[in-house]
Amino acid sequence: MLNQIPLPYIKINSRFDILHVSDRAKEEFPTVNSFLDIIDRESREKAKKTLERRINNFTLELNLQTKNSPLTLYDVYGHWNGNGEEAHIITVLKDSRMEKVESQLLTLQKRLRNTNFELYEKNEELEESIARNNRLSAPFITLSDRVALVPVYGDLHEEKLLAVQENIYDAVYEGDYEKVLIDFTGVGAIEKDGIHAIKEIFLTLDYMGVTVILIGIQPHHARQMKIYKEELKMTCIHSAQEAIKRFLTGT
Amino acid sequence: MRNELPDFVEAILDGDQGKSFEIVRRLRDKHSRLDIYHSLITPAMYEIGKLWQENRITVADEHLATGVCDFVLSQTEFDLLQKPLSSSKPKAMFFSIEDEWHQLGIKMVSILFKEHGWNVRYLNANLPLDHALNNAKVWKPEVIGMSISLAYRAPDLPEYIEAFNKLPSRPTILIGGRVMSSYDLSSIIPGNTMVMKDLPELNSWLKVKKQNRRDGINAQPNTSSLH
Ligand code: B12
Numbered sequence: 001m002l003n004q005i006p007l008p009y010i011k012i013n014s015r016f017d018i019l020h021v022s023d024r025a026k027e028e029f030p031t032v033n034s035f036l037d038i039i040d041r042e043s044r045e046k047a048k049k050t051l052e053r054r055i056n057n058f059t060l061e062l063n064l065q066t067k068n069s070p071l072t073l074y075d076v077y078g079h080w081n082g083n084g085e086e087a088h089i090i091t092v093l094k095d096s097r098m099e100k101v102e103s104q105l106l107t108l109q110k111r112l113r114n115t116n117f118e119l120y121e122k123n124e125e126l127e128e129s130i131a132r133n134n135r136l137s138a139p140f141i142t143l144s145d146r147v148a149l150v151p152v153y154g155d156l157h158e159e160k161l162l163a164v165q166e167n168i169y170d171a172v173y174e175g176d177y178e179k180v181l182i183d184f185t186g187v188g189a190i191e192k193d194g195i196h197a198i199k200e201i202f203l204t205l206d207y208m209g210v211t212v213i214l215i216g217i218q219p220h221h222a223r224q225m226k227i228y229k230e231e232l233k234m235t236c237i238h239s240a241q242e243a244i245k246r247f248l249t250g251t
Numbered sequence: 252m253r254n255e256l257p258d259f260v261e262a263i264l265d266g267d268q269g270k271s272f273e274i275v276r277r278l279r280d281k282h283s284r285l286d287i288y289h290s291l292i293t294p295a296m297y298e299i300g301k302l303w304q305e306n307r308i309t310v311a312d313e314h315l316a317t318g319v320c321d322f323v324l325s326q327t328e329f330d331l332l333q334k335p336l337s338s339s340k341p342k343a344m345f346f347s348i349e350d351e352w353h354q355l356g357i358k359m360v361s362i363l364f365k366e367h368g369w370n371v372r373y374l375n376a377n378l379p380l381d382h383a384l385n386n387a388k389v390w391k392p393e394v395i396g397m398s399i400s401l402a403y404r405a406p407d408l409p410e411y412i413e414a415f416n417k418l419p420s421r422p423t424i425l426i427g428g429r430v431m432s433s434y435d436l437s438s439i440i441p442g443n444t445m446v447m448k449d450l451p452e453l454n455s456w457l458k459v460k461k462q463n464r465r466d467g468i469n470a471q472p473n474t475s476s477l478h
Contacts, residue, residue, distance in 0.1 A: 041402070046304045061309050070403040073310055094310070102314075102352065 054084040134163035153186040161197035185216030343394035347376035353400035398428040
């Protein structure tokens with residue numbers, strides 16, 4: 001009757017030799033003498049430890065070697081008879097759906113990760129080109145040993161001004177300038193955080209002993225900068241020509 | 252770090268991401284990533300393996316613990332992602348071979364490469380040879396690192412190594428993983444492949460590489476094994 005039960009059934013003796021295997025067990029496992037032989041090398045100690053205690057009923061997760069696969073996870077249920085001479089063992093394959101889910105999860109993770117790479121790389125490229133663009137929208141032009149001109153192009157936001165700032169600081173630090181003319185003729189809109197950054201450029205250059213002169217300020221710029229105009233003692237000059245004429249002659 | 256180990260093991264078994272990360276975050280003030288991976292997370296996962304051996308937890312618990320560690324590792328990687336990638340950085344790609352799902356080890360390796368300034372592509376676990384090869388052909392990494400935990404998967408390794416060795420870009424091949432430290436596989440691994448037993452060994456190699464790069468010596472790819 002045991003031969004027909006719909007799960008692999010194995011009977012062993014106290015030395016773990018196999019005494020009997022059901023039809024289902026024959027189908028599933030290779031033919032071996034010792035029960036230990038179908039147990040993965042790295043599950044064997046675990047199996048032995050429990051089997052040797054000969055407790056009446058036990059349950060164990062073990063990796064078993066099957067006919068189809070070198071390593072498969074099973075729940076192993078066992079029962080030793082009263083004097084510990086024979087044990088009845090039933091093995092239940094761990095739900096293979098779990099394996100399927102696990103491998104699908106991995107595939108998903110992989111896809112996400114690859115998408116991340118690509119997005120990340122594209123993002124990097126984009127950021128690099130924006131940064132380049134920002135640096136290029138405010139070239140530092142040396143007019144004389146003491147005077148430099150920085151024409152600024154486009155809309156001004158904090159990030160662009162950070163790049164502009166870096167450009168100016170680096171150049172001023174290396175040179176010996178007295179005046180830096182910042183030309184706003186090509187500037188579109190100035191964002192709120194942009195105004196703040198302009199103030200910072202002013203203050204820093206002031207500390208470095210450099211006077212900043214604003215050129216080509218349009219009415220809407222002036223309105224926005226009004227709050228700082230007093231505080232910073234900003235000098236504004238209408239056009240670049242006029243400024244150059246004024247500061248280049250005589251230096 | 253031995254003091255934190257029991258708490259960390261408990262936290263990952265509880266699936267407590269917050270507590271696990273808190274332990275790691277606190278340690279990060281004083282310890283390197285290498286230290287934390289080698290002396291906290293790896294021993295914690297080995298401890299998980301031991302608890303399974305003692306029949307005190309099941310594989311379902313291992314899944315949970317792995318998930319939490321994976322999360323914690325991603326967190327320790329986060330600040331490295333903020334640094335800009337640059338095309339001048341050397342490239343390295345990592346994965347676990349087909350039918351090999353164990354991936355924490357190789358993930359740690361990939362993060363350490365990133366920390367040392369490499370441009371890294373981490374391709375997860377269970378990566379078939381043709382996928383790996385395609386990636387290597389297109390991206391041309393200088394280093395290809397593989398991991399293997401299941402003993403019975405070892406016979407597939409030479410096939411991967413041979414395929415990579417044929418690439419014109421001549422990548423350096425690194426292999427590690429539990430199987431490498433607990434079985435002797437020297438007979439199936441060709442001599443020009445580097446087999447590494449743990450992260451400190453990898454770290455020394457990374458340092459030498461970095462120094463060579465600074466000195467302008469471009470170490471010959473496929474140098475012989477450290478063993
Ligand atoms: C967690 C775990 C799992 C998780 C893995 C989840 C994941 N996505 O990673 C899950 C539950 C999914 C799992 C599944 C299985 N597992 Co498992 N698993 C483990 C366990 C408990 C810990 C592994 C781990 O994360 N270690 C921590 C990492 C960090 O260590 P590491 O991999 O050794 O890596 C370090 C070094 O080796 C090195 N390194 C690693 N790779 C590389 C690469 C390079 C280039 C370098 C330089 C260094 C390097 O650096 C790392 C950091 O220190 C081990 C037990 C153990 N003692 O290892 C069993 C274990 C590995 N699993 C085992 C088995 C049998 C399985 C299953 C077949 C069945 C099962 N569930 O039990 C399946 C296999 C699925 C498959 N096809 O891969 C066996 C393997 C036995 C054998 N004969 O090979 C073990 C040993 C348990 C056991 N005693 O039976 N497992």
